[in-house]
Amino acid sequence: MLQLVDFVVRNRFFLVFVLLEVLSIWLVVRSNTYWGATYFNTSNHYVAKTLAFSNSAREYTKLDEVNSALANENAKLRATVTALTQKKPGDAPAGYVPDSTFASRFTFTVAKVVDNETNKSNNVLTIDKGLSDGIKPGMGVISATGVVGKVRFCSENYAVVTSILHSQFMVSSKLLRSNEIGYAKWAGKDPNLIDMIDVSKYTKIFKGDSAVTSDQNSVFPPGIMVGKVETVAVHPNQTFYNITLRLSTDFRNLSYVYVVQNQQLGEQDSLKIRTIDTK
Numbered sequence: 001m002l003q004l005v006d007f008v009v010r011n012r013f014f015l016v017f018v019l020l021e022v023l024s025i026w027l028v029v030r031s032n033t034y035w036g037a038t039y040f041n042t043s044n045h046y047v048a049k050t051l052a053f054s055n056s057a058r059e060y061t062k063l064d065e066v067n068s069a070l071a072n073e074n075a076k077l078r079a080t081v082t083a084l085t086q087k088k089p090g091d092a093p094a095g096y097v098p099d100s101t102f103a104s105r106f107t108f109t110v111a112k113v114v115d116n117e118t119n120k121s122n123n124v125l126t127i128d129k130g131l132s133d134g135i136k137p138g139m140g141v142i143s144a145t146g147v148v149g150k151v152r153f154c155s156e157n158y159a160v161v162t163s164i165l166h167s168q169f170m171v172s173s174k175l176l177r178s179n180e181i182g183y184a185k186w187a188g189k190d191p192n193l194i195d196m197i198d199v200s201k202y203t204k205i206f207k208g209d210s211a212v213t214s215d216q217n218s219v220f221p222p223g224i225m226v227g228k229v230e231t232v233a234v235h236p237n238q239t240f241y242n243i244t245l246r247l248s249t250d251f252r253n254l255s256y257v258y259v260v261q262n263q264q265l266g267e268q269d270s271l272k273i274r275t276i277d278t279k
Contacts, residue, residue, distance in 0.1 A: 105264045107261045108261075109133060109135065109261070110256060110257075110258060111141075111259055113254045113256070113257060114126050116163075116251065116252075117165075118163075121188040123166055124152065125160075125163055127159050127161060129157070129158070130154045130155050131154050131156050133157075135154055135259055137154055138150065138219070140219040141258070142224050142258050143256070143258070146227070146247065146248035147171055147213060147224055147225070147226050147249065148249060150169065151259065164186060164194065166186060169186065171219075173211045173214055175196075175199070175209050175229070176212060177209045178203050178205055180205070182197055182198040183197050184245060185197055193230060193245065195242070195244060196211060205243065207231070209228065210225065211227050211228065226245060226248065227245030228248070230246045
């Protein structure tokens with residue numbers, strides 16, 4: 001308290017000056033219409049700017065919550081779209097009607113990427129969902145823009161995903177315009193490009209055509225984007241094209257992904273095992 005009194009005593013002339021200045025401005029604004037209107041407009045302008053900045057800061061701190069909510073909503077929409085697509089496949093022959101169990105066999109779980117690699121020959125990423133969330137090895141992983149990879153290992157709360165940017169990862173893919181099926185496989189170089197192999201050179205391939213997951217895939221739903229045709233080449237002594245795709249997913253900026261569960265995968269795998277055993 002004594003320090004405050006001492007401060008006031010030492011700066012009494014300056015404080016009186018400031019007080020008189022404020023009083024003078026208040027009297028001018030109060031008694032003069034023009035200056036009153038100017039003061040009102042100016043103060044409103046700066047108050048509005050301050051409020052806008054405050055709202056922006058508040059919204060920025062909630063971006064993670066907003067992104068999480070959008071990711072959950074996208075997962076529900078993707079499940080609905082996948083089910084509708086399976087109920088009425090565009091290239092199915094007349095009379096083919098899949099049952100409702102088959103059409104709704106894929107479910108999606110939202111997960112956040114907590115670690116990601118793009119600069120190695122065999123890249124993996126880590127997500128914040130594991131065994132306690134129903135995640136199991138072998139499940140597919142996609143993003144809002146396309147294929148990401150497949151779950152390799154799981155702990156209680158985390159899972160390691162083999163990225164599509166991995167030398168041993170392949171996904172069955174189909175070119176939409178030519179309807180040709182091949183395999184997307186990374187060459188281990190550019191994280192934005194991937195090769196598409198085993199596509200016959202006796203069909204016409206279009207630059208810019210979209211490559212999506214094919215129906216011959218038990219891990220991913222059909223129609224998930226893989227990339228777009230960047231270059232097409234063929235050598236005279238080869239029977240297949242050398243196709244390069246530009247990946248639809250930007251792996252350097254992955255934030256949220258969707259783990260895909262095929263609820264009929266166990267049944268499909270058990271039939272394959274029985275087929276192998278009887279050979």
